[in-house]
Amino acid sequence: MTEQKRTVAIHVPVLARVEGEGALDLRIEDGDIRQLRLRIFEPPRYFEKFIEGRHYTEIPDMVARICGICPVAYQVTAAQAFEKLFGVELSPWARAMRRVFYCGEWIQSHSLHIHLLAAPDFFGCGNAIELARIAPDEVRRGLHIQGLGNELMDLFGARSVHPVGVRIGGFHGAPSLARIEAMRDKLRAALPEAEALIRWAAAIPMPPDDQAFVSVGMHHPDRYAIETGDIAASDGLLIGAEAYDEHFAEQHELHSTALFSTYHGKPYLVGPLARLNLNRDRLPANVQALLDDVGFELPSRNIFHSLLARAVEILLALQEALRLLDAYEVPDSPWGPVTPRAGIATGCTEAPRGLLWHRYEMDGDGRVVNARIVPPTSQNQGRIEEDLRLSLLNFGLDHPDEALRLHCEKIIRNYDPCISCATHFLCLNVERT
Amino acid sequence: MNAPNSRPSKPRVAVHKFSSCDGCQLAFLNLGEDLLALAERVDLVHFAEAGPLDPDTDVDIAFVEGSVSTPEDLERIRHIRAHSRLLIAIGACATSGGIQGLRNGADSEQWVAQIYSHPDAIHSLALSTPISNHVKVDFEIWGCPINSQQMLAAVKSLLFGVIPRDNADKVCIECKRHGYPCVMVSRGIACMGPVTRAGCGALCPGLGRDCYGCYGPAENANTDALAAQFRSQGLTSQAIVQRFQSINSQAPVFLAAADKTRSGSHD
Numbered sequence: 001m002t003e004q005k006r007t008v009a010i011h012v013p014v015l016a017r018v019e020g021e022g023a024l025d026l027r028i029e030d031g032d033i034r035q036l037r038l039r040i041f042e043p044p045r046y047f048e049k050f051i052e053g054r055h056y057t058e059i060p061d062m063v064a065r066i067c068g069i070c071p072v073a074y075q076v077t078a079a080q081a082f083e084k085l086f087g088v089e090l091s092p093w094a095r096a097m098r099r100v101f102y103c104g105e106w107i108q109s110h111s112l113h114i115h116l117l118a119a120p121d122f123f124g125c126g127n128a129i130e131l132a133r134i135a136p137d138e139v140r141r142g143l144h145i146q147g148l149g150n151e152l153m154d155l156f157g158a159r160s161v162h163p164v165g166v167r168i169g170g171f172h173g174a175p176s177l178a179r180i181e182a183m184r185d186k187l188r189a190a191l192p193e194a195e196a197l198i199r200w201a202a203a204i205p206m207p208p209d210d211q212a213f214v215s216v217g218m219h220h221p222d223r224y225a226i227e228t229g230d231i232a233a234s235d236g237l238l239i240g241a242e243a244y245d246e247h248f249a250e251q252h253e254l255h256s257t258a259l260f261s262t263y264h265g266k267p268y269l270v271g272p273l274a275r276l277n278l279n280r281d282r283l284p285a286n287v288q289a290l291l292d293d294v295g296f297e298l299p300s301r302n303i304f305h306s307l308l309a310r311a312v313e314i315l316l317a318l319q320e321a322l323r324l325l326d327a328y329e330v331p332d333s334p335w336g337p338v339t340p341r342a343g344i345a346t347g348c349t350e351a352p353r354g355l356l357w358h359r360y361e362m363d364g365d366g367r368v369v370n371a372r373i374v375p376p377t378s379q380n381q382g383r384i385e386e387d388l389r390l391s392l393l394n395f396g397l398d399h400p401d402e403a404l405r406l407h408c409e410k411i412i413r414n415y416d417p418c419i420s421c422a423t424h425f426l427c428l429n430v431e432r433t
Numbered sequence: 434m435n436a437p438n439s440r441p442s443k444p445r446v447a448v449h450k451f452s453s454c455d456g457c458q459l460a461f462l463n464l465g466e467d468l469l470a471l472a473e474r475v476d477l478v479h480f481a482e483a484g485p486l487d488p489d490t491d492v493d494i495a496f497v498e499g500s501v502s503t504p505e506d507l508e509r510i511r512h513i514r515a516h517s518r519l520l521i522a523i524g525a526c527a528t529s530g531g532i533q534g535l536r537n538g539a540d541s542e543q544w545v546a547q548i549y550s551h552p553d554a555i556h557s558l559a560l561s562t563p564i565s566n567h568v569k570v571d572f573e574i575w576g577c578p579i580n581s582q583q584m585l586a587a588v589k590s591l592l593f594g595v596i597p598r599d600n601a602d603k604v605c606i607e608c609k610r611h612g613y614p615c616v617m618v619s620r621g622i623a624c625m626g627p628v629t630r631a632g633c634g635a636l637c638p639g640l641g642r643d644c645y646g647c648y649g650p651a652e653n654a655n656t657d658a659l660a661a662q663f664r665s666q667g668l669t670s671q672a673i674v675q676r677f678q679s680i681n682s683q684a685p686v687f688l689a690a691a692d693k694t695r696s697g698s699h700d
Contacts (some may be wrong), residue, residue: 046533046536050532058679062532065456065531066454068456068459069455108463126484129468132469146463147463173641418455
């Protein structure tokens with residue numbers, strides 16, 4: 001292509017291989033990006049409004065319905081918020097099993113994303129079924145690991161989509177030792193598969209990219225933060241969930257039904273790569289050694305490392321689940337007593353796609369007065385648009401339309417946007433009359 | 434009905450999404466290796482979350498997840514119907530309007546104004562409604578979420594050219610079959626099992642907790658008797674209304690039960 005300037009309008013009406021409904025509009029004029037919008041048009045579902053007046057015991061079952069792919073994140077975050085406000089101390093058993101349960105969701109969601117949604121892009125395939133024709137063993141391995149994640153969730157929740165086991169104060173039931181023993185064998189057998197997955201992911205050629213962004217994720221003093229910890233940023237911020245509003249804000253952009261979040265006025269990254277950028281030193285030693293071995297240097301400023309980051313977190317989650325289940329004993333009671341009280345409940349956890357924050361104002365009977373939920377995808381939305389703009393300039397606007405479209409889609413999928421999650425929410429500055 | 438397996442090519446299948454959490458599509462995506470086997474038996478021509486995009490082509494079977502909640506949804510579901518030999522509604526959103534049906538009857542304009550700073554940019558219908566309110570539905574699979582067994586059973590039947598068997602029994606039947614002690618009788622828990630459609634395998638009572646009605650109303654559900662039972666267990670009218678007004682709030686049987694409780698409310 002020569003000096004010739006052209007006007008290009010690329011419109012991707014439905015983004016494939018993302019969860020929910022989104023579209024992309026790109027307009028290039030005279031060699032410049034004139035318009036670039038990730039449009040989220042998934043219909044709003046008003047969750048925060050219709051949980052008003054509901055009793056805290058109902059909330060885990062209701063907020064699960066925000067997302068079929070990460071219901072555990074919503075349930076555990078809500079439970080954590082209420083337990084903190086109500087002064088409930090989880091038993092060591094319940095605390096450990098919440099982490100195991102959550103590991104199941106990471107394993108399921110990450111493996112689904114790698115194999116069914118993201119990887120086909122890098123092999124010139126339109127979908128996983130095509131990918132399975134050229135990489136059958138890898139796709140089968142991925143589906144098997146995804147299945148193990150589902151089984152872990154199933155152990156504590158009786159099903160993996162909208163599980164029914166979380167109860168404020170613990171779990172409704174405890175799996176038998178026989179079921180745990182069977183699960184341990186499967187987890188142990190999957191460890192070499194997860195290591196092979198990391199090596200496979202590390203060998204996929206990724207486009208070079210180098211962008212400055214702030215990583216935001218949770219941080220825990222002595223383990224890799226999943227279901228508990230403080231909120232950290234790569235510029236040094238470290239705060240509790242209750243202080244989120246002092247540093248983060250959301251606004252409504254006209255082209256989206258999801259709100260855009262900013263950190264001190266700017267876009268930021270949440271999700272697996274942000275977590276690894278912040279918490280590499282909290283990974284088990286053998287996982288860190290494997291990262292060195294495959295040459296995965298952290299912190300990384302290349303969002304295309306997200307696929308590998310997910311693979312790394314799959315191994316971490318399998319190991320964590322196995323470690324915690326190795327000490328499993330059936331508890332006297334899977335839950336402890338709860339007495340509600342009025343006040344503000346805040347909670348945060350690391351959903352597979354990144355930081356998830358909840359805030360509930362509760363009355364003295366344990367009913368929700370109002371709620372706000374900030375999902376990871378609305379936090380990443382500003383960063384995705386910023387990334388697309390920079391990456392396209394870097395990639396070169398002279399590429400054919402089809403190549404530009406595919407490049408944009410690859411970038412968007414790096415973030416594993418969950419559009420269903422992002423649209424149900426939220427708002428800052430709710431005016432009440 | 435023509436037997437699809439007598440056709441020269443594989444049956445063409447589409448999976449469409451409307452307002453939902455994507456959870457019922459996981460009945461496909463969580464199949465593991467069976468997903469690859471299914472892809473050999475049928476031609477998955479449209480399934481945006483899995484990759485294939487071709488919403489305008491004619492298909493033998495269209496699975497539809499989600500409720501109708503925007504003006505565009507209305508056009509799209511009619512278009513899908515016109516291009517599908519069989520249309521199967523999957524999950525609570527598609528069969529009853531789903532949890533987002535809780536906004537029906539609320540002042541959703543005010544809700545939009547409270548959530549979005551540019552309410553004019555939000556296009557939403559006043560009601561979240563099931564697919565069957567708008568087009569002919571050949572079969573409904575109830576549940577929030579549906580599971581892979583339900584979906585596979587439906588696909589197998591359809592491949593043999595028969596409409597799948599509907600199971601509208603009550604969760605209580607599944608509890609008895611599993612030998613679970615009744616949580617209502619033995620522990621006084623306000624369980625929705627007596628009026629809720631089977632299909633999940635009585636998962637909640639199996640964990641010693643209440644069924645919360647996520648599979649929707651069973652056939653011949655005696656909601657009057659259950660509301661009276663809840664009242665005798667000490668539930669307030671508000672709590673009884675909320676039992677019926679949850680995942681499947683707009684299912685006519687649950688809506689009527691809630692209205693009746695409200696109109697008879699004295700507390």
